[in-house]
Amino acid sequence: MSDLYGKLILAMAILLCSAVVVPFIAEKRKLAGWLNFIFVAVAGAILLSISYSVIFVKSLPSRLVSVGPLDIYFLLDGFSGFFLGIISLMAIVSAFYSIEYMEHYGDYGLRSYYANYPIFVLGMAGIVTVDDLTTGFSIAWQAMTITSYFLVRFEHRKKEIVKAANKYLVLMELAWLFIVIAALAAGSSMGDSVHSVTRLIGETGGALPYLIYGLVFLGFGFKAAVFPFGQMWLPDAHSIAPSPISALLSGVMIKTGVYGIIRSFFWMVPHSDTFHFSGAFWGALIASFGVVTLFIGTVQSMKQSQSKRLLAYSSIGQVGYIIFGIGAALFMVNAESAALKMLGLIALVGVVYHILNHAVFKGLLFLTSGSVLYSTGTKDLNRLGGLINLMPVTAFVAGIASLSISGVPPFSGFVSKWTLVSTSLLAGSEVLFLVIFGIVALFTSAVTLACYVKFFGMTFTSAGAEWGVGREVREVPAGMLIPKLFLTALCLLQGLIPFFYFQTIIGIFAGSGGSLISAAFRNLNVQGHVFNSAMGVSVGIPGLSAVSSIAVPAVLLAVFAAAFVVVAFLRKSGGSKEREVPTWLCGYQDLHDKNRYRDKSMFAALKNLLYWTGGNVKE
Amino acid sequence: MDILTAVINALIFLALAPFFEGVIRRLYARVQSRKGPPLIQPYLDLLKLLGKETLSAGNWAFRIAPMMALASIITVVSIMPLGYRAGYLTQYGDIITVIYLLMLGGVSVLLGALSSKNTYAMLGASREMVTMIMIEPVLAMTLILGALKAKSLAIDASLSSSLNGAYGISMVLMLVVFLMALQAFVARQPFDIAEAEVEIMEGPFIEYSGPGLALFKYYMMIKQMFYAALFAAVFVPLVNTGYYIVDVAVQLVEILAVFVLISLLGSTNPRLRIDQAVKYYAVLIFASLAAVGLTAYGI
Numbered sequence: 001m002s003d004l005y006g007k008l009i010l011a012m013a014i015l016l017c018s019a020v021v022v023p024f025i026a027e028k029r030k031l032a033g034w035l036n037f038i039f040v041a042v043a044g045a046i047l048l049s050i051s052y053s054v055i056f057v058k059s060l061p062s063r064l065v066s067v068g069p070l071d072i073y074f075l076l077d078g079f080s081g082f083f084l085g086i087i088s089l090m091a092i093v094s095a096f097y098s099i100e101y102m103e104h105y106g107d108y109g110l111r112s113y114y115a116n117y118p119i120f121v122l123g124m125a126g127i128v129t130v131d132d133l134t135t136g137f138s139i140a141w142q143a144m145t146i147t148s149y150f151l152v153r154f155e156h157r158k159k160e161i162v163k164a165a166n167k168y169l170v171l172m173e174l175a176w177l178f179i180v181i182a183a184l185a186a187g188s189s190m191g192d193s194v195h196s197v198t199r200l201i202g203e204t205g206g207a208l209p210y211l212i213y214g215l216v217f218l219g220f221g222f223k224a225a226v227f228p229f230g231q232m233w234l235p236d237a238h239s240i241a242p243s244p245i246s247a248l249l250s251g252v253m254i255k256t257g258v259y260g261i262i263r264s265f266f267w268m269v270p271h272s273d274t275f276h277f278s279g280a281f282w283g284a285l286i287a288s289f290g291v292v293t294l295f296i297g298t299v300q301s302m303k304q305s306q307s308k309r310l311l312a313y314s315s316i317g318q319v320g321y322i323i324f325g326i327g328a329a330l331f332m333v334n335a336e337s338a339a340l341k342m343l344g345l346i347a348l349v350g351v352v353y354h355i356l357n358h359a360v361f362k363g364l365l366f367l368t369s370g371s372v373l374y375s376t377g378t379k380d381l382n383r384l385g386g387l388i389n390l391m392p393v394t395a396f397v398a399g400i401a402s403l404s405i406s407g408v409p410p411f412s413g414f415v416s417k418w419t420l421v422s423t424s425l426l427a428g429s430e431v432l433f434l435v436i437f438g439i440v441a442l443f444t445s446a447v448t449l450a451c452y453v454k455f456f457g458m459t460f461t462s463a464g465a466e467w468g469v470g471r472e473v474r475e476v477p478a479g480m481l482i483p484k485l486f487l488t489a490l491c492l493l494q495g496l497i498p499f500f501y502f503q504t505i506i507g508i509f510a511g512s513g514g515s516l517i518s519a520a521f522r523n524l525n526v527q528g529h530v531f532n533s534a535m536g537v538s539v540g541i542p543g544l545s546a547v548s549s550i551a552v553p554a555v556l557l558a559v560f561a562a563a564f565v566v567v568a569f570l571r572k573s574g575g576s577k578e579r580e581v582p583t584w585l586c587g588y589q590d591l592h593d594k595n596r597y598r599d600k601s602m603f604a605a606l607k608n609l610l611y612w613t614g615g616n617v618k619e
Numbered sequence: 620m621d622i623l624t625a626v627i628n629a630l631i632f633l634a635l636a637p638f639f640e641g642v643i644r645r646l647y648a649r650v651q652s653r654k655g656p657p658l659i660q661p662y663l664d665l666l667k668l669l670g671k672e673t674l675s676a677g678n679w680a681f682r683i684a685p686m687m688a689l690a691s692i693i694t695v696v697s698i699m700p701l702g703y704r705a706g707y708l709t710q711y712g713d714i715i716t717v718i719y720l721l722m723l724g725g726v727s728v729l730l731g732a733l734s735s736k737n738t739y740a741m742l743g744a745s746r747e748m749v750t751m752i753m754i755e756p757v758l759a760m761t762l763i764l765g766a767l768k769a770k771s772l773a774i775d776a777s778l779s780s781s782l783n784g785a786y787g788i789s790m791v792l793m794l795v796v797f798l799m800a801l802q803a804f805v806a807r808q809p810f811d812i813a814e815a816e817v818e819i820m821e822g823p824f825i826e827y828s829g830p831g832l833a834l835f836k837y838y839m840m841i842k843q844m845f846y847a848a849l850f851a852a853v854f855v856p857l858v859n860t861g862y863y864i865v866d867v868a869v870q871l872v873e874i875l876a877v878f879v880l881i882s883l884l885g886s887t888n889p890r891l892r893i894d895q896a897v898k899y900y901a902v903l904i905f906a907s908l909a910a911v912g913l914t915a916y917g918i
Contacts, residue, residue: 388734403726406726408726409719418715426771435915438763439759439908445719446751446752450748450751450752453726453730453748457730457744461734462734462741559698559708564690566693571685571834573669574666574668574671575670576671579675580676584737584825585739596741597741597742597745602741603745606752609901
């Protein structure tokens with residue numbers, strides 16, 4: 001195998017080079033966009049090849065790599081390879097989308113955009129590959145944070161945007177401080193690998209480990225947008241950034257926080273007789289944070305009247321599912337019972353699966369709302385409506401993405417949510433609080449559905465754009481359709497063949513050594529417990545019933561398709577003719593701007609009932 | 620033979636759902652001192668609508684929404700075991716799948732309403748969505764209760780948990796909650812808030828005519844039969860003789876009894892406002908949470 005660490009540094013160098021070269025030709029906007037895309041695509045292809053070989057061929061152990069004057073520990077195992085994969089994939093897609101999209105910011109220069117974009121990607125790739133919590137981590141974190149700060153404040157002539165961006169910067173620096181202090185508190189010196197930090201934690205005792213893990217959770221929790229920290233920065237930052245950047249922020253950047261949490265609580269854990277890691281405590285705590293996050297985030301999302309703010313709050317909600325899954329998994333793998341331990345492993349598979357799904361469909365949704373913004377010039381759902389005939393491809397794509405995030409079978413999002421919910425329900429016969437959490441998660445998917453019924457309904461169906469948008473609306477150019485169609489295809493694939501993803505993720509955990517769970521994953525008998533039937537997945541637990549839960553999207557799709565054909569035949573059977581007519585409002589009036597249904601009234605009863613969750617929109 | 624059971628299940632639902640609708644209409648009429656239409660009237664209505672002209676809002680979402688709704692509920696009923704006999708397709712889904720699939724039907728109604736552009740339809744859609752959100756947990760917890768007893772999320776295990784022994788206080792509590800939510804599940808008074816014929820003129824369906832309306836009506840009929848069947852299977856486990864035909868027949872009689880109950884409740888109650896209903900549902904959610912909690916302790 002060729003030297004993957006060398007390739008990693010090479011990819012980073014290409015990104016750095018792009019940041020230096022492209023700004024010089026930023027005057028030629030299209031050319032700069034293409035050049036940026038080529039650089040990012042080449043670097044991304046190298047990173048993808050690395051992630052392929054660490055996931056499917058062999059994980060590598062941590063290694064000290066000289067980067068200029070510094071020696072930094074890097075770690076390329078299957079787990080970091082997975083994150084590296086989604087980061088580079090989304091970076092390439094967003095770079096391609098940027099070429100056309102950045103055209104509509106006519107009065108803003110693109111120099112800073114193309115100087116910061118590649119370094120932002122570099123920073124994210126760094127976070128998931130460096131293997132310390134001090135030197136290398138700080139460099140990567142700052143590269144990611146400072147560049148994303150400039151990307152968020154792209155429209156720097158608007159005061160509120162600069163203000164929100166400043167808040168974002170301050171909070172991210174605070175998060176960085178928490179993590180570095182945690183590492184130093186454990187007695188780590190600058191540049192120590194995570195492995196030696198783990199050893200140092202093992203030598204501490206008393207309350208200190210609680211402080212260290214608490215700070216780490218706080219720091220990464222800020223980044224991952226856990227309630228209440230997420231609400232402080234995420235909705236503002238994600239909704240004001242240019243849409244390809246929002247797609248990266250929501251799709252992958254907040255996942256670096258999730259990466260940090262999983263790494264810290266499953267890998268950075270000492271195994272010794274003298275040190276007791278209270279996994280059950282941390283698991284229950286993290287799961288509780290997760291459940292609150294998923295509920296509050298999603299309910300707040302339902303209240304929003306701006307498309308990108310709705311998507312941003314919904315990101316908090318979806319990260320809540322992920323955090324909840326991590327907590328539940330941590331709790332269960334530290335339990336005594338063998339059945340719970342196994343459910344914990346499967347919950348963790350669901351977590352990683354949901355990370356992947358969310359990266360794809362949330363990226364897709366942000367690119368969609370970006371396309372709408374590009375064509376209509378507004379994010380206000382009250383001024384949109386009826387775009388389905390004007391922007392048919394974008395509408396189709398948005399429909400698939402909305403169904404996916406709502407978890408409707410057989411779309412992606414269904415199986416990952418199914419995994420998280422079913423494992424916590426199955427654990428319920430032993431642990432009551434997990435059942436309650438599972439029920440809250442189920443309830444919240446109905447609220448998620450409400451968010452996206454509103455997002456899709458008020459943008460593409462219903463009526464309003466003919467009065468709210470003062471220009472002719474056209475479908476966006478092919479340069480912005482291709483990336484969306486690509487992600488849509490990926491989204492459909494992820495929904496239909498969950499078994500492949502399950503197997504890959506189990507392989508990732510089994511191959512990434514040094515964790516609490518890699519040995520358990522190696523023993524997890526795929527054919528015995530999580531078996532393949534028609535590409536679906538099912539969970540069977542020894543000692544309980546033979547098959548305890550199952551989801552087979554492909555079969556469901558086949559049944560649905562058969563039923564659909566029958567129904568279509570039924571619909572045609574009477575030989576009914578079709579005629580297009582104007583909307584009928586009981587004959588008194590025609591539909592116009594003053595009597596159409598607005599966002600304020602949408603779900604009003606529920607909004608009032610859940611007023612206390614905050615995030616309310618003032619009129 | 621196995622694969623036939625799925626088809627037979629779906630056919631039983633498709634064939635009998637309009638009949639039960641006819642029962643409701645007749646009983647409503649009798650309570651209100653009217654004669655009422657013949658029992659086969661809903662079949663005739665469907666046939667008539669299939670041949671009528673379609674007035675369209677002119678976009679593809681409006682066209683496919685009714686088809687999606689009916690196809691999704693057919694998928695649900697072909698997975699659902701009837702007469703405690705797991706069909707061929709029952710093994711390909713679990714209770715979470717059923718819950719999410721039922722949501723697909725709801726989404727289709729909303730999609731149809733929103734794409735019809737009508738203000739009344741959107742008003743109805745908004746109410747429908749709120750009802751779905753608040754009532755879905757009760758359905759979910761009914762199924763979860765059985766699943767916890769059976770220690771499996773498989774559909775047949777969950778549905779037949781009370782048949783196989785332990786009824787318990789939790790089941791009784793859940794039964795009460797389900798009965799209180801029943802009218803909301805089947806969208807009848809006092810919870811026909813989303814359609815509210817005399818207030819917002821069928822709400823989500825206001826712009827639909829001809830085959831589109833027929834498919835939506837058919838969807839609603841099958842949906843209410845599904846909830847009646849669910850109630851019968853989970854809470855009234857009378858017999859399990861092992862003879863498929865006998866078990867199905869017994870369940871159909873139970874379903875008929877549930878429909879009588881629905882009609883009597885529906886015809887004697889005034890409609891609630893959505894804000895009143897939401898508070899009512901919130902109480903039901905907490906009551907069913909309590910029932911699930913009790914089950915976990917084996918009560």
